[in-house]
Amino acid sequence: MSPKSPPPDGGRGPREAPPAYTPYLDPQLTAESANAYTDGRIDVHLDSKLAKSLAKIADEQEEGIFLPPSRSRQEDALGIDLKLNIVIQIVGSRGDVQPFIALGNALQAHGHRVRIATHDVFENFVKESHLEFFPIGGDPAQLMAYMVKNPGLIPQMKTLRDGEIKKKQVMVGQMLQGCWRSCIEDDPVTQEPFVADAIIANPPSFAHIHCAQALGIPVHLMFTMPWSSTKAFPHPLANLVNGSMENPGTANWVSYAIVEWLTWQGLGDVINRFRSSIDLAPVPRTEGPCLAEALEIPMTYCWSPALVPRPTDWPSHIDVCGFFFSDPPSYTPPPELAHFLESGPAPVYIGFGSIVVEDPQKLINTVLEAVSRAGVRAIVSKGWSELAGPPDPNVFYIGDCPHGWLFEHVAAVVHHGGAGTTACGLLNGKPTAIVPFFGDQPFWGDMVANAGAGPAPIPHAILNAQNLAEAISFCLRPEVSTAAREIAIKMKAESGVTTAVASFHRHLPLQRMRCSIIPGNPAAWAYTKKKQPLTLSKAAMNILVEYQRIDPKDIKCFAINPIIIENRRWDPLTGVLSAAMSTGSNMLYSTGEMFYNPYKEYKASQIQRRSERNLSDQQSSSSTPSARRSNSDPFDTAAKMAGAGLQGFGKFTATYFRGVIVDIPYAAAEGFRRAPQLAGEQPKEYGNVHDWKSGAVVGGKNFVGGMTTGITGMLKHPVKGFLEEGPAGAMKGLAKGAIGMATHMPSAGIGLVAYPFQGISRSIEAAFRTKTPKAIVNARLREGFTLTERMQLSKDEKDEVVQVFDVLISSMGE
Incomplete structure (x- = not known):
């Protein structure tokens, strides 16, 4: 894939480089490396000093092909008997939360206790799915609006003048604290104790690695768009500005590093203040960007390899599992919708979801004229922009309706290019035209076009009736419909959620996680009186203390997965x-x-x-x-x-x-x-x-x-x-x-x-x-007492725990 020229300006105004307001990055280096725009994307200047330095690193890397794990290894990982407390930390919109609902339910089916930690507004959404909920604060609507204008919290000059950056940094700081509390605090409603044994998170939650380091537990990242360096395609938030780099793969790889550096500029001080609050040393300024890659944190990408194949230069700790789909909802359409669907050829769906446009009337006029030019019937989703036009026998305006049901009854779909909507359309075998507005939406538009399942994306700034009508007509070509159906067949053969659960299990350090006394329970404590420590679960430790087999002073918190962040020196x-x-x-x-x-x-x-x-x-x-x-x-x-x-x-x-x-x-x-x-x-x-x-x-x-x-x-x-x-x-x-x-x-x-x-x-x-270690000890003791009570172990079962402990101790000698 060759570097792409930046899209038309689209009325964005003067291009301003992000100012240096934190000490984490050389301002001149940043300014010449990239420009951030109000569409949530970044122009990466390939002739900048930083880009050229990174290119040397990329070119010196050995070319390697990393194969994904075999199917048998994935299936073996499904059968683990260890039951964990898993907290899933999510920052974003409802569309970001929804895939993790399906994942949480699948993890529950394996016996894990699952807590979804996300914004307060999604409490009912989570609880209706029978998952535990923990509020982390933050307003997703405000955050998404800010992220559109400031990708990765990289501030625009106008944003600084408006004073928004400080407000949003405060919001992010609150969410970081909320993510930490979600790991060790009791359920806010039932007061049932909870201490995380593992963390799953999407990258924008930002607290994940730091919470895992404080607790010494595994962390696994999952996301719907590429966040790991590859030469296969550029970072979804990057527009590669043509430079002197001859190798397109090198330019793609460089884009990830620059986006990460700019993100760290906006978040470095916020994250290090958060780390200080939980008794962790600051992340060195050279290690903050690309921290997850440097630590080789397991990453699972939630998209179909039928649409975006897994890059061969990704190492084995990065998986592509397929889109996450829940079971389709039972839905009975209103009579008016049912009548419209039955009264003519299958319509085209047109909708832009949660996108709020400045001029809804202009957009709906464009849509209606395009529908007329293309000679099709259409279902138009009102969305957050409340799109509505005059009555038309060939157009039906719809409010809230499940895409999983609706897309079965249309001929093609036209939308903004969100990952979830794109996945739903392709799962139903529908040709897709994407009108991207910001963020990763142009990336998904490119991927759909590359797969032959739709036309090239039309940036919203240049959308008009003519090119939209042409895009609709393109979707109705037989070869495009065939390509979309072929993708659907492959996607239906995948099981994204099941594969993601297997990926999560496969990357767990299982041997270190097991309690020495009750192997089905995760270890939380280490008995250190012997030269070779014994690992104990919360319940096992409580029983042994109750029977006076161990002295609490010989117990310390056990770090299942120690995370060491070093300031690496090269010479x-x-x-x-x-x-x-x-x-x-x-x-x-x-x-x-x-x-x-x-x-x-x-x-x-x-x-x-x-x-x-x-x-x-x-x-x-x-x-x-x-x-x-x-x-x-x-x-x-x-x-x-x-x-x-x-x-x-x-x-x-x-x-x-x-x-x-x-x-x-x-x-x-x-x-x-x-x-x-x-x-x-x-x-x-x-x-x-x-x-x-x-x-x-x-x-x-x-x-x-x-x-x-x-x-x-x-x-x-x-x-x-x-x-x-x-x-x-x-x-x-x-x-x-x-x-x-x-x-x-x-x-x-x-x-x-x-x-x-x-x-x-x-x-x-x-x-x-000492504050955070004491808080972790107290939380684990509290949960251990509750677990022992809830397990209702008989005297014989407790005696068996003690006997196993005695045998292990005697076999270890002095």
């Missing part, structure tokens, strides 16, 4: 420079606090003084000298100003010493250790540093490994080169050995101190981050 020079710049920027910020915080205290005291003076004037009879002094006392104000200044100085000092003693040496050690990969060698991995013990272990292993590799390399590489290429090869090997010694040995020496100090630093930080 010593850039690693040290990056760490030094980060330290310098943090010191500059702390310097500002040294002066600004006392000023804030002074202003607060002035406001307090004015407030007290007004109160004194209004209630002079009740005021007392002590009340008038309170916070406006000059000595108290001076003390607070001094304290605020000292606090800023303390942060400045701590930042300096951390940078000099921990961050910069650690970056140097990691840079030297990873430097051989620049020459095509794979650096040795010695584990992750998460506390003082692991820091000492990694430092020791790196020292031994680095010194050994550096010395032996001086002998091994020349000998190997001589055997392969003679004296010239020996010289090359000698140079390679010298480079290896120059990188491995410095890493060994610096790392002997840097890794332990990094571990000590993280242990100290963990000691101060």
Whole structure:
């Protein structure tokens, strides 16, 4: 697929680059890399510095073909006996929530407890499907309107002037907190305890990885449009602006990285504030974009491979499963609709769903004239724009009607290109014409056209009666109807929901998830008194405590799926420079606090003084000298100003010493250790540093490994080169050995101190981050008690749990 030119402007006005309002991205780099528009799409400039740098990375990647899992592996994954608490976090419209209703019901059928966490307005929709509901806040209508104008929360200049960006960042912050609470809080109505064992989420919910990291549980992303880098097609929100890139695949791959970078610009500070609130360290600014890809988070795409085949360059943790469909609803049409359908040839459906247009009258006039020119009958959906025209025997205006039923009775469908509507039309074998308005809708229009099931999409800005009539006529061609029916046959052979459940199960770390005592229950605790910890479920731990077999002080939360987010270093020079710049920027910020915080205290005291003076004037009879002094006392104000200044100085000092003693040496050690990969060698991995013990272990292993590799390399590489290429090869090997010694040995020496100090630093930080771990412990204890009560285990069954524990402990020895 070749890069596409941007669509016509369509009255969008001046093209303005997104401003840099957060410290996460170089503003000049961002401005030259892309422009974001009010149709929810981004022009990606392929000649920008960022695009060219990313293209080098893409071109250097080895071409690989990753096959999806075999059918037998998927079927085996369906049969797991582990029963989990699963929270499904969804941000978006009703169309975004609906597929996950079908998924939730399928997971329930496997014995899982499923909680849908989404916007408050969808509470009845979720509960009517017999799923648990948890509100995360946020107004989907406002959010969707904002996302249309600011894709990925990338702000337009007009949006900044209107003050909308701050309001929406506040909304996103509230939804992030709501997603976290959905993982550990009781049901808001029944008060039944709930602690998530796994998370499923759509990418725009944004909290998923961070919640999973805090809980140490698996996370699985599912979405209706491509969000993973591929050379097969560009990011759905990207318009590739023709540049000098000769390889279209490279341009496609670059588009994903740039969209992610721009998204992080809009959300980086919001996400890191959220992480701080749940006791997680900030995500490094270089790791925030493409975090899910870097961590290889499992991803399942909910579209039909018959329409969009799975790209061969996607790794095995990315699946394409098919669209999610619920059972078709039972529906009896009103007599007027039934009569219209029976009184002539099958009509064409025309509707634009939740799209709200500025000029509905102009749109309906265009539709009616196109219907007349094409010589067809039509059913026109009023939608949110309330489309309606004069009475016409060939046109029927319809309100709310299930697409699953209606599309069985039409000849073709014309709509805005939402993923759900597109899927429903094709499932019924109907040729499809798409008039995209924003977001991923042009992508689906292109995919339908590429499959031969409809004409090329018509951007709404250039829609007129002539091209719409031509699109309708194109849909009625025999070859187009045949292509649509062939897609329908393939889609009906798929089972999107069943395959998605299998994908979810297949990617679970099942061996780590099982309780050692009750294998059908997920592990939540680790019994650490023995060298080899035992994993215990919530119920098993409660029974063992009840029988006094274990001491609660020997129990800790068990991380089923630890997520480590590291600031990866690629070489010593850039690693040290990056760490030094980060330290310098943090010191500059702390310097500002040294002066600004006392000023804030002074202003607060002035406001307090004015407030007290007004109160004194209004209630002079009740005021007392002590009340008038309170916070406006000059000595108290001076003390607070001094304290605020000292606090800023303390942060400045701590930042300096951390940078000099921990961050910069650690970056140097990691840079030297990873430097051989620049020459095509794979650096040795010695584990992750998460506390003082692991820091000492990694430092020791790196020292031994680095010194050994550096010395032996001086002998091994020349000998190997001589055997392969003679004296010239020996010289090359000698140079390679010298480079290896120059990188491995410095890493060994610096790392002997840097890794332990990094571990000590993280242990100290963990000691101060106790609020969230305590909340998780309390939530798991609360649910464990409720589970034990609900299971109503007999004394014999409890005795059996204790006996299994005793046998396991005795087999482990001391």
